[in-house]
Amino acid sequence: xxxxxxxxxxxxxxxxxxxxxxxxxxxxxxxxxxxxLKEVNxxxxxxxxxxxxxxxxxxxxxxxxxxxxxxTEKNRELFGDNFFKVKKIIGE
Amino acid sequence: MxxxxxTVKETVEKIKRKEISVKETVQAYLKNIDEKDNNxxxxxxxxxxxxxxxxxxxxxxxxKNGHIFGIPVAIKDNIxxxxxxxxxxxxxLKGYISPYDATVVRxxxxxxxxxxxxxxxxxxxxxxxxxxxxxxxTKNPINTDYVPGGSSGGSAASVAARExxxxxxxxxxxxxxxxxxxxxxxxxxxxxxxxxxxxxxAFGSSLDIIGPLTxxxxxxxxxxxxxxxxxxxDETTVALPHxxxxxxxxxxxxxxKLGIIREIKDFNVQKEVNLAxxxxxxxxxxxxxxxxxxxxxxxxxxxxxxxxxxxSEASSNLSRFDGVRYGLEGNGDNxxxxxxxTRTKGFGREVKRRILIGTFALSEGYFDEYYLKASKVRQxxxxxxxKAFENVDxxxxxxxxxxxxxxxxxxxPLEMYMSDIFTIPMNLAGVPAISIPFGKDDKGxxxxxxxxxxxxxxxxxxxxxxxxxxSKEKDCV
Numbered sequence: 001x002x003x004x005x006x007x008x009x010x011x012x013x014x015x016x017x018x019x020x021x022x023x024x025x026x027x028x029x030x031x032x033x034x035x036x037l038k039e040v041n042x043x044x045x046x047x048x049x050x051x052x053x054x055x056x057x058x059x060x061x062x063x064x065x066x067x068x069x070x071x072t073e074k075n076r077e078l079f080g081d082n083f084f085k086v087k088k089i090i091g092e
Numbered sequence: 093m094x095x096x097x098x099t100v101k102e103t104v105e106k107i108k109r110k111e112i113s114v115k116e117t118v119q120a121y122l123k124n125i126d127e128k129d130n131n132x133x134x135x136x137x138x139x140x141x142x143x144x145x146x147x148x149x150x151x152x153x154x155x156k157n158g159h160i161f162g163i164p165v166a167i168k169d170n171i172x173x174x175x176x177x178x179x180x181x182x183x184x185l186k187g188y189i190s191p192y193d194a195t196v197v198r199x200x201x202x203x204x205x206x207x208x209x210x211x212x213x214x215x216x217x218x219x220x221x222x223x224x225x226x227x228x229x230t231k232n233p234i235n236t237d238y239v240p241g242g243s244s245g246g247s248a249a250s251v252a253a254r255e256x257x258x259x260x261x262x263x264x265x266x267x268x269x270x271x272x273x274x275x276x277x278x279x280x281x282x283x284x285x286x287x288x289x290x291x292x293x294a295f296g297s298s299l300d301i302i303g304p305l306t307x308x309x310x311x312x313x314x315x316x317x318x319x320x321x322x323x324x325x326d327e328t329t330v331a332l333p334h335x336x337x338x339x340x341x342x343x344x345x346x347x348x349k350l351g352i353i354r355e356i357k358d359f360n361v362q363k364e365v366n367l368a369x370x371x372x373x374x375x376x377x378x379x380x381x382x383x384x385x386x387x388x389x390x391x392x393x394x395x396x397x398x399x400x401x402x403x404s405e406a407s408s409n410l411s412r413f414d415g416v417r418y419g420l421e422g423n424g425d426n427x428x429x430x431x432x433x434t435r436t437k438g439f440g441r442e443v444k445r446r447i448l449i450g451t452f453a454l455s456e457g458y459f460d461e462y463y464l465k466a467s468k469v470r471q472x473x474x475x476x477x478x479k480a481f482e483n484v485d486x487x488x489x490x491x492x493x494x495x496x497x498x499x500x501x502x503x504x505p506l507e508m509y510m511s512d513i514f515t516i517p518m519n520l521a522g523v524p525a526i527s528i529p530f531g532k533d534d535k536g537x538x539x540x541x542x543x544x545x546x547x548x549x550x551x552x553x554x555x556x557x558x559x560x561x562x563s564k565e566k567d568c569v
Contacts, residue, residue, distance in 0.1 A: 002452055011407060011451040012414070013444055014432040026445055026505050031452075033506060034396045034462065040469050047467030048474055049298055051522025052547045054285040054328045071191040075418035084416055087427040 002031070095120040096254035100163050100311040103257060107162045114162030114206070117257075118147040121164045121208060125255045133230050134240075134250040136169045137177055138209035146206050158204030159318055165200060166256035168247050169210040170217055171302065172291040173197050176207075180293045181215040181225040181243075184438025185419045194291020195326065196260065196302050196319045203318050208256050211246030215440045216410065217267055217295045219243050220511035221502070224442045229499060234276055234538060238496040241271030241511075247305050248275040258315055259305045264296045265398055266491075266515025268303045269527035273491035273540020276529040278557075279305045280312045281515075283548045284522035285330040288323035294409040296402035297328075299519040309528060309558045313337040316550060332548060340551035341558040346380030348556060351484035355391040359513060362494045364533035369490055372530050372541045375563045376488070376556065386480040386487070390472045394517040397473070399509055400453050400466035401520070406443075407450025413438065445505060470520045477521040481546045486556050489514055491527040491540030514542065524550045528557045 004024055008015060015023060050056070069082055079085055095103065095117050106112045122140055129135055143164070150162050167173055170180035172190035174197070179185040193201065200207065214224035222230045222245025230245045232238040233253035240249040244261025248271035251259050261268040263281040272279025280303045287302045294300065304315035317338070322331040352373065373383055415421045415434030422434030439447070453462035480487065491514060502508040518525040524547075527540040541560065545553040 002458075004448075007448050007452050007455065010455060011447050012411070012428070012431045012435050013439070013447065014436045015444070016436075019441065019444075023441065023445055023448065027448060027452075029504065029506060030399065030445075030449060034400060034466075037393060037396050037400075037465050037469055040390065040393055040465075040472065042465060042468035042472070045468040045471050047464055048471035048520075049467060050328060051284045051298070051474060052478075053283070053330050054522075055330075056327050059324050059327065067191050072417075074189045074191065075187075076416075086416055087424060087430045089427050 002027070096124055099307055100160060100258055100314050103163060104159070104161055108156045114147040114150040115144065117162055118143055118164050118206060118208070121254070121256060124253065125209070128253050129255055131231065131236065132233055132249050132253050132255070133228050134211055134246040134253060134255055135166070135209040136179060136181070136212050136227060136246065139176070143206060143208055150204060150206070158202070159314055160200065160203045160205040162204065162206060163257045164206045164208040166209055166211045166247055166250040166259035167197065167207055168213050168244050168259070168261045170213060170262060170293040171197060171260065173207055173210065176210055178210065178293070180217070181213045181227065182438065182440065182443070183226040183420060184413050184435070188418045192291065195288035195323045197291065199319050205318070211244070211250055211259060213246055214243035215443050216293065216406070217243040217262055217264055218406070218442050218446055220266070220270055220508055221497070222246060223499065224440060226440050232275055232496050235536065238498055238537065239274065241274035241496060243267040244305065245271045248272055248277060248279065251275070251277050251305050251307060258307070258311055260302055261305055262292055262300055262302050263519065264299045264402060265519050266512040268305060269491050269515050269525060269540065269542060270512060272305050272527045273529070273538065274496035276538030277305055277307060278309055278312045278526065278528050279303065280316060280526045280550070281518060281524060282316060282320065282550055283524040285328050286320045286524070286548065286550070288326040288329050290323055290325035296405040297409060298405060299402060309526070309554060309561050310338070310341060312526065313341060313554045330548070335551060337551050337554050340555040343555050344380070345376065345556055345559045348381045348486070349484040350376060350381050350383050351386035351480055351487040352383060353391065353487060353489055354385050354387045355389070356489055358392065359493055361490060362533065364531070365490045365493065365495070365539050368531040368539040368541060369488070372560055373488060375560055379559055379563065384484055386484055388473070388476040388480060388517065390469060390476050391517060393469050394473055394520055395509060395513055397466040397469040398516045398520060399449070400462050401470060403446040403450035404453045404463050405450070407447045407454065410443070410447055442505065473517055474521040477523055486553055487544040489542050489544070491515060491542040495533045495535070495537035495539060518544055523547055524553055526553050526557050528561055530560065
């Protein structure tokens with residue numbers, strides 16, 4: 001009922017071997033269980049995302065101190081003129 | 093006197109009266125960590141030298157200000173603490189050093205609390221036993237053959253084992269209340285919007301909330317006061333006037349209306365848990381509460397709705413872990429292979445399952461049938477709560493249907509998911525709920541009773557749970 005390769009691609013995961021088999025089996029069981037939601041009449045019901053009392057607001061567009069290069073470098077060595085290294089994207 | 097048996101309130105008072113020093117307090121808890129944590133394994137990381145240095149600094153202060161002055165607290169490892177490794181129990185964040193403090197952590201530091209360590213949890217807070225941690229299992233200090241619950245299992249175990257005076261965890265579907273119940277301590281999930289999520293590693297953003305795990309209700313009220321409030325860095329926090337929850341504790345509960353949920357009997361609840369619930373209710377009735385049966389008709393649909401909504405949000409939130417800027421770095425000749433390798437190596441099985449479920453539920457052709465349907469069911473559940481609260485002040489129910497289970501006892505993901513049937517509905521609705529220990533089963537494992545309040549009525553549930561806590565010794569077998 002679901003195309004595992006397509007979902008993996010969308011999720012940027014690449015499952016293999018036994019793990020893949022086990023996960024497919026689990027997902028089938030879980031998705032099957034979700035079918036009980038079909039019993040519920042949700043006609044004219046609005047979906048709920050944020051609960052009571054929470055209102056989204058806009059913050060003033062004021063500059064704040066961001067992360068320093070020194071802090072950033074604690075997690076990943078930057079190179080050249082302070083760039084992150086990524087794999088080649090264009091020209092593939 | 094064993095300092096580690098004192099409550100937060102008692103400890104702060106003794107420090108302020110100079111009967112004990114902050115250093116002695118910290119040393120007492122560090123000693124317990126040294127002696128017990130090789131076995132319990134509540135902590136992923138501690139920094140003794142730094143902690144002791146902070147304690148010495150606080151002892152030098154002549155003005156001892158702060159609601160938690162000198163109190164050693166443990167922080168769940170999915171909350172950023174500046175300069176510490178924050179892994180969220182995942183290999184993908186191994187070596188990641190937090191470059192900032194979460195708002196909650198900033199508030200703890202402002203009140204002069206001391207962060208004693210980072211606690212183990214299910215990877216990205218996805219689980220109910222802490223067995224999904226990529227690092228190791230945490231044991232239940234009450235009986236080490238059993239799980240401590242999850243996902244904040246390390247936080248709960250650290251308090252139960254007296255390795256921290258109190259702890260903080262996060263609760264997306266029960267991750268504070270279930271481990272609190274399993275370990276015999278108090279755990280509060282505040283109202284969604286009460287506490288800033290800034291600096292909490294996001295799992296299900298519309299459900300996540302940070303809350304305290306403590307030795308008793310009063311300590312929970314003290315810590316809640318420390319962390320709540322509007323935060324410009326989290327646009328879902330609510331600007332409400334500052335509330336002193338401690339003022340609610342000793343109020344008379346006479347005339348309070350309590351709701352018992354009719355549908356609970358449709359679930360398989362352990363005999364002793366049912367008995368504890370009956371005892372708790374009669375305790376509250378003896379103190380003048382009135383009990384009404386109410387209905388949450390969509391209760392049984394909460395679990396499937398949650399396991400669509402939370403993974404959907406997670407699949408989006410966890411897309412940021414790509415190996416480029418921090419954490420694990422995979423291999424690959426091109427960018428896609430690099431991403432896939434990083435994520436496939438970095439995430440554990442349960443996290444992969446949830447990312448895949450969420451990706452599926454949000455994908456073209458399935459969105460309406462799965463995610464949208466679940467979000468509508470969520471609305472119905474919130475409406476059920478709203479209707480119930482027209483007639484009652486709070487709800488009383490078990491935190492979990494059973495006491496703690498053994499390691500490897502839950503064989504399938506669905507079986508594990510069922511552990512949260514009584515805690516998930518509150519996250520979907522956004523209401524506050526507290527779990528307090530109330531009695532034990534025949535194996536000596538603690539039972540948790542849950543008190544659920546109306547939106548932003550934490551004071552009310554502190555009031556009722558405090559009354560229950562105070563009464564239980566004399567009234568319950």
